[in-house]
Amino acid sequence: MITKTIRIDPNSFLDKDLTEAAKLIREGKLVAFPTETVYGLGANALDGAACDSVFEAKMRPHDNPLIVHVLSPADFSLYAETENQPLLEELANRFMPGPLTVVLPKKKTIPDSVTVGLSTVALRCPSHPVARSLIRVSGCPIAAPSANLSGRPSPTAASHVIEDMSGRIPMILDGGEAEVGLESTVISLKGDEIHLLRPGFVTAEDLKQITDKVIISPAVLSALEQGVKPESPGMKYRHYAPKSPVTMVFGSEVNVLNFFCQKLSEGCGVLCFDEDVSVLKKLGFEENVISFGSRSDLLSQASGLFDALRKFDSVTVPHIYTRETTRNELGLAISNRLLRACAFNCIEV
Ligand code: TXA
């Protein structure tokens, strides 16, 4: 299959620029498109066969459900039970459109291939103008996982989508770099409680402005015991992973940097902060050192992490070592992605 890439300037385009992409969606084909979080791999969410082909194109396990993207939270009630959800309206008013996904009891309008047979559906209103136009012009809700091959880092630029999906899908809309760089926050609602299933740009601290009862799923920061199912099926997989294994290194500043130097001299890779790159350079280590952002700037870490993980695929190292970031605010989402790239392998030095 030939994959056509169309460049769309998110700040200046017309709905008619998306006519061809929307036609493909309506015909049951797949189109990768930019969102404010990461690139998505879109299919008509009401077309079960189209959604099945998303799993094939991504080589995604068949037990990991897709997020359905709609224009407005007012559309949620077409696809999910929104009655008796006391927190939903406030969440919608405050965070939507934007990087927040809500898991709700599903209606029959959504085919089982989207939800892999679960009784719930995940719904999100993206804020990215190209994503919004694609939904509007297609005239249907769009089911979209991140547009990477399953297990690989999510794509934050069209070049990442091309790397993973070229020849597998008919079209990629290139809208430049994704602003946030990490996937949306996924929550479920249990009465007056918010359960945080996957941390993202909308943080636990943000959600606490709506209710004190924000419960962080244990799968966010630790490997689940064998046989325990996470509430969000995607959280059980090793994810965001470069081809070499990754280990997180804990310890004092001096010990971590000494350990990095030792491992670099053995030919391993180091994924660290900008500030570490400068220190390591002064100590004579430059090769195989890749930064994922500045220690003091969580936004730069969020937008740099997946690209940094992908960069390790173009260098040959037997092992990659990385270090922790804060777990506060946006740091929780970054820590979650880093720990999962490590498959939760950590060492103390
Ligand atoms: O930012 C995002 O959310 C991006 C863009 C494209 O919108 N999409 C995305 O999709 O990250 P994906 O498929 O890579 O991740 C969806 C996550 C998975 O962890 C999945 O298990 C969870 O959402 N999910 C989907 N439906 C669910 C459901 N009914 N119950 C619990 N978790 C669900």
Ligand code: MG
């Ligand atoms: Mg994904």
